[in-house]
Amino acid sequence: MSRVSRERRPTGTSVSASTRRRVGLVVLAVVPLAFLVLFFAWPVLAIIARGFGEGGVSDMLARAQTWQLVGFTLGQAAAATALAVLAGLPLAYVTARLAVPGRGLLRVLVTVPFVLPTVVVGLAFRALFGDGSLAAIVLANAFFNVAVVVRTVGGLWSHLDRRAEDAARALGASRWRAFTSVTLPALRPALGSAAAVVFLFCATSFGVVLVIGGARYRTLETEIYLRTVNLLDLPGAAALSLLQLAAVVAALAVGAAARRRREGALALRSSAETTRPPTGGDWVVLAAAGAVLVGLLVPLVAVVLRSLTTSSGFGLDGYRALTGGGEGGVLRISVVEAALNSVRAAADATVLAMVLGGLAAVVLARTRRAGATQLLDTLMMLPLGVSAVTVGFGYLVTLSALPSGLRDSPVLVPFVQALVITPLVIRIVLPVLRSVDDRLRQAAATLGAGPVRVWLAVDLPMSARSLVTAAGFGFVIALGEFGATSFLVRPETMTLPVAISRLISRPGELNAVAAYAACTMLLVVTALVVAVVERIRVRSDTVGEF
Amino acid sequence: MTLTVRGLTVRYGEVLAVRSVDLSVPDGGVLALLGPSGCGKSTLLRAVAGLEAVARGRVCWDGVDLAGTPVHRRAFGLVFQDGQLFPHRTVAGNVAFGLRMAGADRAVRDARVAELLELVGLAGYERRRVTQLSGGEQQRVALARALAPRPRLLLLDEPLSALDRELRDQLAVDLARVLTETGTTALVVTHDHDEAFTLADQVAVMSEGQIRQVDGPERVWRRPADERVARFLGCSRLVSATVRDGWAESVLGRVRVPGDVPDGAVRLGLRASAVRVTRADRGGGTDVEASGEVLRRVHQRDHVRLLVRVADVGEVQASTPFAGVPEVGERVRLTLDPDAVAVLAG
Numbered sequence: 001m002s003r004v005s006r007e008r009r010p011t012g013t014s015v016s017a018s019t020r021r022r023v024g025l026v027v028l029a030v031v032p033l034a035f036l037v038l039f040f041a042w043p044v045l046a047i048i049a050r051g052f053g054e055g056g057v058s059d060m061l062a063r064a065q066t067w068q069l070v071g072f073t074l075g076q077a078a079a080a081t082a083l084a085v086l087a088g089l090p091l092a093y094v095t096a097r098l099a100v101p102g103r104g105l106l107r108v109l110v111t112v113p114f115v116l117p118t119v120v121v122g123l124a125f126r127a128l129f130g131d132g133s134l135a136a137i138v139l140a141n142a143f144f145n146v147a148v149v150v151r152t153v154g155g156l157w158s159h160l161d162r163r164a165e166d167a168a169r170a171l172g173a174s175r176w177r178a179f180t181s182v183t184l185p186a187l188r189p190a191l192g193s194a195a196a197v198v199f200l201f202c203a204t205s206f207g208v209v210l211v212i213g214g215a216r217y218r219t220l221e222t223e224i225y226l227r228t229v230n231l232l233d234l235p236g237a238a239a240l241s242l243l244q245l246a247a248v249v250a251a252l253a254v255g256a257a258a259r260r261r262r263e264g265a266l267a268l269r270s271s272a273e274t275t276r277p278p279t280g281g282d283w284v285v286l287a288a289a290g291a292v293l294v295g296l297l298v299p300l301v302a303v304v305l306r307s308l309t310t311s312s313g314f315g316l317d318g319y320r321a322l323t324g325g326g327e328g329g330v331l332r333i334s335v336v337e338a339a340l341n342s343v344r345a346a347a348d349a350t351v352l353a354m355v356l357g358g359l360a361a362v363v364l365a366r367t368r369r370a371g372a373t374q375l376l377d378t379l380m381m382l383p384l385g386v387s388a389v390t391v392g393f394g395y396l397v398t399l400s401a402l403p404s405g406l407r408d409s410p411v412l413v414p415f416v417q418a419l420v421i422t423p424l425v426i427r428i429v430l431p432v433l434r435s436v437d438d439r440l441r442q443a444a445a446t447l448g449a450g451p452v453r454v455w456l457a458v459d460l461p462m463s464a465r466s467l468v469t470a471a472g473f474g475f476v477i478a479l480g481e482f483g484a485t486s487f488l489v490r491p492e493t494m495t496l497p498v499a500i501s502r503l504i505s506r507p508g509e510l511n512a513v514a515a516y517a518a519c520t521m522l523l524v525v526t527a528l529v530v531a532v533v534e535r536i537r538v539r540s541d542t543v544g545e546f
Numbered sequence: 547m548t549l550t551v552r553g554l555t556v557r558y559g560e561v562l563a564v565r566s567v568d569l570s571v572p573d574g575g576v577l578a579l580l581g582p583s584g585c586g587k588s589t590l591l592r593a594v595a596g597l598e599a600v601a602r603g604r605v606c607w608d609g610v611d612l613a614g615t616p617v618h619r620r621a622f623g624l625v626f627q628d629g630q631l632f633p634h635r636t637v638a639g640n641v642a643f644g645l646r647m648a649g650a651d652r653a654v655r656d657a658r659v660a661e662l663l664e665l666v667g668l669a670g671y672e673r674r675r676v677t678q679l680s681g682g683e684q685q686r687v688a689l690a691r692a693l694a695p696r697p698r699l700l701l702l703d704e705p706l707s708a709l710d711r712e713l714r715d716q717l718a719v720d721l722a723r724v725l726t727e728t729g730t731t732a733l734v735v736t737h738d739h740d741e742a743f744t745l746a747d748q749v750a751v752m753s754e755g756q757i758r759q760v761d762g763p764e765r766v767w768r769r770p771a772d773e774r775v776a777r778f779l780g781c782s783r784l785v786s787a788t789v790r791d792g793w794a795e796s797v798l799g800r801v802r803v804p805g806d807v808p809d810g811a812v813r814l815g816l817r818a819s820a821v822r823v824t825r826a827d828r829g830g831g832t833d834v835e836a837s838g839e840v841l842r843r844v845h846q847r848d849h850v851r852l853l854v855r856v857a858d859v860g861e862v863q864a865s866t867p868f869a870g871v872p873e874v875g876e877r878v879r880l881t882l883d884p885d886a887v888a889v890l891a892g
Contacts, residue, residue, distance in 0.1 A: 439630045442597055445617040446624040447644035448695060454618075457643070461634045 021451065025363050029376065032360040032422070039415050040383050043394025048245070050238035050397065060239040070243065073219040076134070077202035080141035084198050085191070087142065087295070088149025090288040095150060096157035098282060099275040106293070107150075108534045112527050113296055114147035115473055117480025118207025119497045120519040123504060124299035125212055127306045127516070132216040140208045143299060145198040146292065152194035153187055158275070160186055175281055196254045197384075203247060204387040206483040211501065220244045221387050221483075228393050228487075241390040248386055253378075303523060307516035311509055318517030321510050330506045331499055332491040335518050338499035345485075345495060346478035349417035353474050354467070356418065357425025362459070364426070365433035377426075384423035388483025391416060396487055413493065416484040421474040428473065432466040433459060465536050472533035476526045496522060547573035547731065549594065549699055553603035556586070556593050563589040565755040566603065571699070571748075576725055576732045577760075578746035580739060582778060586755040587735045591701050594733060596620050607698065618647070623692030627704040629684040631676040637663070637687050638672035644695035662690040665724055682713045689721065693728060700725070702734040706741055718744040739779055743767070751775045768804060770815060770888050781815030781888050782863050788812070794889070797858050798836045801882035803889050811892030818851050820886035821864035823878040836880045838862065840872050854878060 051057050060066045094100065095107055113121065121140050129136035160183065168178040206221045213222065220240050227237040278286060310317045322339075325331040331338065360380050367373045383391065395416060436459060444454045482497040489498050496518060503515040549571040556564040564586045571577045579587040592598045594605050596617040605612045612620060623644075631640050641662055642655045650658070663669050666686040671679075676687060685705060692700060705721065706714045722745050725732055736742050742749050743763040750760040751771075759771035770776035773784060787796035789812050794803045796814055798821070803812070826837055838856035845851075850871045852864045864880060872878050 437630060439626050440632065442595075442617070443624060443626065443630045443691075444632075444643065444647075445597075446595055446620070446622055446697075446701075447691070448618050448621070448647035449643075450616070450618050453647065458632065461632075 021366075024451070025367055028359050029363045032356040032363075032380065033376075035356055035419075036379060036383075040386075040391065040419055043391055043398045044241075044245070044386060045394075046397045047238045047241045047390055047394045050235055051242035053235050053238070057239040057242055060236055060243070066240070066243075069218060069220055069223055069240075072217070073203055073221070073244075074247070076138055076141065076217075076219065077199050077205075079138045080145070080202040081195055081199045083138065083142035084145040084202075085149050085195055087292045088146045088153065088194070090285045091146065091150045091292055092154035092157055093285050094289045096154040097162075097275055098278045098286070100278060100286070104534060106289075108527070108531045109293060109296065110150050111147045111530050111534065112300070112523075113143050114145065115476040115480065115526050115530060116144070117497045117500075117519075117522050117526075118144070118205065118482050119211060119500045119504075120303060120480065120522055121299070122208045122211025123306075123500070123516060123519050124303045125208070126504075127302040128299060129212075132214055133212065134217060136212045137209055137217055140212060140299075141202040141205050143296060144205070144208065145201055146296065148198050148201070149194045152197070153190045156190040157183075157187060162276075192254070192257075196251050200248060200251045200384075203251070204244065204389075206387065206389050207497070207501070211504065221389050224387070224393065225389050225483075228389075228396070234397070237393060241387070241393065244387055244390065249382075300523060303516055303519050307513060307520045310513055317510065318513030318515075321514035322517055322521075324514075330502055330508075330511060331494065333494060335496070335499055335503075335514060338494050339496045339518070339521065341493055342479055342496040345413045345417060345493075346475050346481075348411075348414035349421060349478040349481075350471055350475045352414060352418035353422045353425050353478075354471055357422045357470065357474075358429065358467070360422070361426050361429040361433055362455070364430055365436075365459075380426055381423050383419045388416075388420060388481070388485075389487070391419065392484035392487030395484070412488050413485055413495065414478075416488060417478040417481045420481055420484065421477050424477065425470040425474055428470040429463055429466050432463045436462050468536050469533050472529050476529045479525065480522060547608060547698065549731070549733065550606045550609070551590075551594065551603070552606070554590065554593060554600060554605065555602040556589050556598050557601040562601075562755055564593065567755075567757055569750055569757060569760060571731055571733055574729045574731055575748060576730075576734065576746045577748045577750060578742035579733065579735045579750050579752055580742040580766075580778075581737065581752035583737055585752045587737075587752045588703055590752070591703055591733060591735045594699075595622055595624055595701050621695070621698045623695070623697030623700045625685075625688050625692045625700070625702045625705050628708050629676075629681075629688040631684055631687055631691070633677055635676065636672065637668070637674045637676055637679070640676060640687055641690045641694050643691060648695055658694055659690075662694050665693075665727070666690045667720065681709055682717055685709065685717065686720075689724065693724075693730065698731065700730050700732040702732060702745075704735055704737070707736070707738070714741070721745060739767075751778065753778065768888055769807075770890055773813075773890065776815040776888050776890055779815075779888065780817035780819075782818075783816045783860070784813045784890065785816065785859060786811065786892065787814045794887075796882075798856065798862075798880055798882055801887055802884040803887070807889055813890040813892055814882070815888030815890055816862060816882075817886060817888070818863035818865045820883050820888075821854075821862055822881045822883055823852060823854065823864045823866045823872065824881070825870060825872050826877040826879050837877055838880060840874050840876050840878055843871065843874060852878075854880065856880065 091106070091110055095103055095110070121144055125136040125140040125143070164186070165178045165182050168182045169175070173181060203219070204221050205219070206225065209217065209219050210222045210225065213219075218226065220243065224237045224240045224244070227233040227240070307318050308314050308316070322335040325334050333341075360376065364373055364377055367376070395412065440458050441454050444458050449457055480497055482501065485495055486498050486501070489495055494502075500515045500518050503511045503518070551567055551569045554564055554567045555562060567590060569577065579590060581587045589598055593600055596612065596615065600613065607620075632643065635643070638656075638659050641659045645655045645658055659672060660669070663671055666689055668683060668686050668690070671683070671687075676684060679687065685708075689705070706717055709717060718741055724730075725745065734742070734745050736745075746763065748760060749763050749766045751758045751766060753774050758775045759766060761769070766775070767779060770779055770781070776784065785796050785798060787794040789803060789807050789809050791809070792803060792805055792807070794801050794807075794812060794814060798814075798816075801814070836856055836859075838854040840852050841855055841861065842853040843850055849865045849867055852866060852872070854862050854864050856862050862880070866872070
């Protein structure tokens with residue numbers, strides 16, 4: 001009944017309550033939207049405006065070099081996406097369908113790369129492949145995003161009713177046929193959604209490409225950065241941002257379409273009902289998953305090993321150097337101070353993102369007009385796809401218009417980080433809020449609970465675990481945010497990822513070891529947070545993306 | 547202390563789910579809204595609760611229009627088909643919810659929770675998690691939860707439909723007892739006439755968004771207002787008859803009808819239980835009885851249902867005890883059971 005009544009809203013005229021709730025929702029929506037306009041739309045639009053100026057879009061489009069850049073960007077993103085999907089599928093199957101010991105640990109290990117700071121991932125692959133390797137770029141981007149595939153596809157897979165597959169088997173299909181003809185089509189929305197998101201991340205990947213590719217391999221994203229910082233070619237950078245924006249909007253539209261289909265008529269089951277012990281061909285999949293897992297672990301181990309390797313054998317020199325500002329005074333503050341800056345900024349960003357994302361999720365879950373929901377959803381997702389560099393660059397362009405107090409204030413860093421993680425918060429919390437049966441709220445209302453108390457008594461407790469998940473993931477991603485932050489930090493407020501990139505880009509053996517040591521620290525913190533969040537999630541068995 | 551609904555219309559886009567419905571439930575009365583799925587009965591109930599927007603008409607309590615009263619201020623309890631218990635609360639936490647919203651203090655809440663769990667047969671269940679309860683237990687908790695704040699009116703939306711048959715029959719009796727004991731005024735939506743007759747003292751039969759008949763259970767069963775109501779209540783075939791002095795004469799023989807049926811033309815609604823068969827080769831019976839040929843037979847829980855072809859009438863459903871069931875193809879004699887025949891205006 002609730003399903004029916006959600007889709008077919010009564011169109012009566014005499015209800016003031018519905019007017020009141022509409023006004024309430026609009027008021028709630030205003031806060032995140034205002035933030036979005038001020039700290040996202042304005043900077044990005046400023047970039048777009050510049051892109052149409054002289055030496056802008058028309059100039060850049062005429063250059064063969066631009067199209068090479070576009071080609072390379074899309075090509076490496078496509079390759080990395082394909083790789084991530086292929087590597088992610090066996091892991092998704094194992095985590096979703098097989099009752100094997102250590103699935104919780106497996107999920108933690110798979111998730112860690114996704115929330116790792118890009119700089120760490122870049123350095124990890126540099127430690128393995130050396131500088132300037134194309135294979136390293138593709139592998140690193142794929143490495144980063146395997147978790148997206150495992151979580152999005154595995155999330156749906158674990159809730160798919162297994163009996164459809166059983167029916168196919170009973171009708172004479174082999175396991176492989178049953179998979180390709182029944183399960184795979186059912187997974188297609190999740191696969192499409194995951195692939196679109198991964199492609200987006202790979203195409204706008206910044207830290208990884210910058211650290212590994214250096215000057216040799218450039219994507220649109222790193223080119224924007226280099227043009228801004230090194231060449232001071234603002235119109236050119238703006239034009240490239242514009243180009244990238246177009247690609248991003250297209251990819252987001254594909255992803256949104258896939259998500260819509262996902263929320264359609266799939267028979268979902270509790271995941272506890274869908275796992276079975278492995279048999280026969282499952283062992284092959286398990287072996288493949290094991291191989292992927294080793295591939296995911298190697299770069300992490302390499303970072304740790306490299307942090308312990310000094311010119312005179314193994315040692316803790318790198319860790320000792322963390323209390324200093326690097327060899328030759330590369331940094332104005334010590335690495336430890338940078339780490340503290342990071343924690344402070346990330347904590348502020350998390351609080352801000354929880355408020356903004358929470359409000360947006362509530363509005364999205366409760367709005368009954370499909371059109372308004374879609375519009376708001378897409379708007380709130382935009383920062384996820386628009387390159388952090390474009391946003392950071394936009395801040396630089398619009399900063400001059402801000403009052404000087406705000407322009408130089410360190411609050412801008414948490415603001416831009418909040419912008420990056422708010423979409424994530426929404427994607428984690430929204431599916432849970434949407435899965436709450438509306439009749440539970442109605443039951444609470446008939447028992448005397450007003451709208452606010454309904455929310456406190458039903459929505460809040462039922463989404464509590466997803467809120468913790470969102471806060472945990474949001475925090476570690478803010479901690480590792482590099483692209484936009486690197487535009488905004490000043491030497492005294494430098495964050496850890498920025499400090500790491502400065503250290504690695506300067507000569508000196510000690511700087512390199514210190515950078516790896518700092519990476520190890522980030523790695524450990526990230527892994528710990530993910531492990532805690534995973535424990536909470538596993539117990540709750542919620543339906544969510546990521 | 548009465549619910550009155552006047553000219554109530556609920557619209558989903560172009561579709562009128564509820565069309566200009568009038569009804570009232572007196573203090574302490576239990577009214578069942580009975581009808582096939584999609585007839586608008588649940589929508590009507592939800593509109594009374596304040597959960598659906600009303601396009602036209604009024605829902606009043608004691609003559610006061612509730613249009614401006616939001617759901618949580620109506621003090622109407624609601625029980626859904628599948629409980630909809632709060633999964634993160636214990637049994638006691640669920641039952642006490644309405645009392646907490648009303649600001650009752652802890653001692654009052656605990657006492658009332660214990661009292662209600664006793665009433666629904668779940669004494670001592672306070673600390674259980676609701677996810678560990680069976681469907682029947684969950685429905686009992688849902689009932690206790692709705693009754694705890696002493697609602698002015700209890701709304702039950704298919705309260706037993708999600709349960710197994712055995713459980714349903716038992717819970718229906720328990721539910722009727724609880725409603726009587728507490729003197730609760732209630733509106734219950736159901737598609738099952740047994741359930742409606744067990745629970746309610748008045749039955750409103752709905753179809754296509756309209757109420758076709760409101761009467762006591764027995765009258766609805768025996769004197770359906772029109773063909774649609776008769777068919778919904780199991781009369782698969784209607785035959786014409788003429789009443790004289792309390793007897794109806796039809797091609798299927800003579801049958802006694804209730805005394806208030808006036809002389810003249812009527813239609814008899816035949817449900818399986820109204821048509822009894824005896825084997826044609828056995829003695830007894832009179833020459834005015836009709837006969838037919840058995841086409842099919844289906845064994846049911848406590849009788850055998852037959853499909854019989856009767857000349858001039860067509861196929862008629864009939865029932866017979868297990869002992870001496872006629873074979874398919876056998877000729878049988880038919881008699882009408884006056885307690886199960888429905889009488890409609892001609």
